[in-house]
Amino acid sequence: MGRIFEVRKSTMFARWDKMAKQFTRIGKEIDIAVKQGGPDPNNNSALRRCIINAKAVNMPKDRVEAAIKRAMGKDKTDYHEMLYEGYAPHGVALLVETATDNPTRTVANVRMHFNKAHGSLGTSGSVAFTFNHVGEFKIKNNKLDIEELELELIDFGLEEIGEDIEGNIVIRTPFNEFGHMSKALEDKGIEVITAELTRIPVNTIELSEDQANEVLKLVDNLEQDDDVQKVYHNLK
Known part of the structure; x- marks a missing residue:
């Protein structure tokens, strides 16, 4: 018990x-x-x-x-958005988005996580090109006709539309169309569950279970860092 x-x-x-x-x-x-x-x-x-x-x-x-x-407020913290790029073990690409009031501390911590996992922190531009920066909206599927919705939203930057495993509708737009799509959904009275800027890998890498666990351990350690906002990878 x-x-x-x-x-x-x-x-x-x-x-x-x-x-x-x-x-x-x-x-x-x-x-x-x-x-x-x-x-x-x-x-x-x-x-x-x-x-x-x-x-x-x-x-x-x-x-x-x-x-x-x-x-x-006067005592507000001055956060800086920083993007770090690198490779996890077995050649898996990682992007690490951070928001920090101390970039020196943050880069040291991020490098430490990569080194401990036998990965490598890269330079700016070394990994980002392998991801598409997109806007992603998740909306409730209140008996909406997806094909009809697709036609309604095509002029507002719609790039992809589909359903997730929970039955919600997922809409993706290019990064620079995020605002247009957000306004269109708002004007149409469509309830948005989440609205985020995210990064989708162009290609993915398939590994064995043990190798994948090594990568996911690094991802988890990075996500636990207080300065880290999001971690993206191209592990299948």
Whole structure:
């Protein structure tokens, strides 16, 4: 009985850790969005996107409001967005997006994670070309006709449309069409679950289970770093 409790407790703490990490990531995104476009989501599309994603991970409204106020305050933290590129073991490409108030600390930590995993941190441009930078929207499939929706959105930068394993509709656009698509979905009254800028690998690499676990361990260690926002890889 004690063992079952320990497993449940471990799972519970893991869920809390994941939630805390999500809240921290979105808090930094809110900070950056407010500094770039102001605190009014009606006039700041990046902030609207942050608020949508905050709802998706059940981030309390008061925490969102506190993050906005903090970004406007005199004692606000000055975050810098930095992108690191490199290779995990077995030639898997990695992109690491960070938001940091101390780039020197962040690059040292990222390099340490790569070195410990026998990977290598590369120079700017060494890996990014192997990923497409796209906008991705997930919307509720409230009995929508996907083919009809595709025709409606084609003029707003639609590049791909399909369904995920949960039955939600996933829409992808080129990076520079993200704002157009966001406005189109809003104008059409379509409920957006998440709206993100993401990176999709052009090609993927297939590895054995043991090799893949080595790569995923590095990805997990990077994701646990407080300065890291997202990690992308081309592991199949």
